[in-house]
Amino acid sequence: MQKLEIHVRVYFCAAFVGKSEELMQKWIRGCAFFLGGLLAIASTLLTLTACKAKNGITDDQLVRRTQELFKNLAAGDQTPWKKCFADDCMYFDEKGRNMNKAALVADITPLPTGYSGTIKVVKPQSHIERNVAIMSYDMEETETVFGQDMTARYHATDTWMRRNGQWQIVAGQVLRYDEDPAPGKVDGTKISGYVGTYGLAPRNRLTISVDGKGSCTVSGAIRQRLY
Secondary structure: HHHHHHHHHHHHHHHHHHHHHHHHHHHHHHHHHHHHHHHHHHHHHHHHHHHHHHHHOOOOHHHHHHHHHHOOOOOOOOOHHHHHEEEEEEOOOOOOOOOOOOHHHHOOOOOOEEEEEEEEEEEEEEEEEEEEEEEEEEEEEEEEEEEEEEEEEEEEEEEEEEEOOOEEEEEEEEEOOOOOOOOOOOHHHHHHHOOOOEEEEOEEEEEEEOOOOOEEEEOOOEEEOOO
């Protein structure tokens, strides 16, 4: 009886050990499968991150590429405009013109002799979403015409799009800030040379007169005292 009991115990122990080995193998295979899945996911994420870093665009890059457009604008450099604007772009300038890429590039010509100037990109704001980036900014223009300095300010918004791994502008619009020029000084000794009546149009005349106190008045359709 004791011998039979010992055989039974040995049998159950062997069965238990065999079952434990089978469970252990299943557990090892499960862990291997789980770790393999984690490695695959990690590899995919790394690949996507690398692609995003390679093909994405940042706020600083948008500003740098936009400033590049105006770096040699006074000299009529068309190269950055050809590079940064898509072939099917739409561009609306501060003069109200609706231009395609060919018309836009053709409009980039050197300033006339005696002219010089620069344009600086300031106050940039941007919103980047996957394959589209919108950049809004001001442009401060300084222009010198035969020694006389002039300034102007514009506001522009460009829409960049990534296609085939390349970021280009597909639409742009420019508006000009309307600002009164700085007050000038009038040389009263020269006003007398302009005194008289001028015909602006049929039945529309303008008269410039100076009173005894030296004040100059322009009268006609609108009466205005100059000083």
